[in-house]
Amino acid sequence: MDGGAGGDTGCRGRAVHLCLDMQRLFSPGGPWPTPWMVNSLPNIAAVAERFAGRTVFTRFIPARDPGTEIGTWRDYYRRWSALTLERLDPSLLELVDELKPLARFARVVDKRRFSxxxxxxxxxxxxxxxxxxxxxxxxxxxxxxxxxVMDAVDRGYRVVVVEDAVCSSSDEGHEAALTLYRTRFAQQIETLTTQALLERAEARAL
Known part of the structure; x- marks a missing residue:
């Protein structure tokens, strides 16, 4: 089942699994909690295992302090000053424990913005x-x-959002975003369950 760095992923185009910000910072016990992250974790792990060697984990890294930022980002970190790097427990930036073993076969990319x-x-x-x-x-x-996802679309990537392997702290926002992907962007964004994704990858029908 290993996709491997150069292996067959079962996709029409060469696929990479992009996993966003599954960090302790956003875990249910973290300062920016996403309560049902735990529900999506087994599915994320299954996708990362299937695409071992072709997975990228991102980490959101806050500003050092509000004064190092510009515009509305400065305002943002004034609001969340307790979560700037000068005050934050650095261990909160780490990936959640369940994904750390899989990160050994992946790339980890740090970012300072949403995308x-x-x-x-x-x-x-x-x-x-x-x-x-x-x-x-x-x-x-x-x-x-x-x-x-919006940036990926603008760059011409085919995008598959795994609907039961994404999560939010807002049920309404989660459902609204999935609806947006399925309707307004259906030409460029597909949504699949984890099971459907893995079955299609195995059948080389993704």
């Missing part, structure tokens, strides 16, 4: 894999996932 593409290194990693399809999981459906 994964705000980190220049992501483009380098994706280009290195010859990526054409992005399989997207992680948190939050209506924030960092949304921003990353």
């Amino acid at each position: 994964a593409f705000s980190a220049p290194r992501l483009a380098e990693v994706l280009n290195g894999h010859g990526a054409e399809t992005l399989i997207v999981t992680g948190a939050e459906t209506d924030m960092c996932v949304l921003a990353s």
Whole structure:
């Protein structure tokens, strides 16, 4: 089942699994809690295992302090000053324990904005894999996932959002974002369950 760094992923185009911000920072006990992250974790792990060697985990890294930011980001970190790097417990930036073993076979890319593409290194990693399809999981459906998916669409990637492997702290926002993906962006974004994704990948029908 290992996709491998150069292996057959079962996709029409070369696929990379992009997992957004599954960090202790956003865990149910963290300062920015996503309560039902625990429900999506087994599915995320299954996708990461299937696409071992072709998974990218992102980590959201807050500002050092509000004064290092610009515009509304400065206002944002004034509101959340307790979660700036100068005050935050650095262990909260780590991936959740359930995904750490899988990260050994993946790339980890740090970002300072909602979109994964705000980190220049992501483009380098994706280009290195010859990526054409992005399989997207992680948190939050209506924030960092949304921003990353929109950027991926603009860059011409085929996007598959794994609907039971994304999560949000807002049920309403989660459902609204999935509806947006399924309707307004149906030409460029597909939504699949984890089971459907893995079955289609196994059958080379993704």
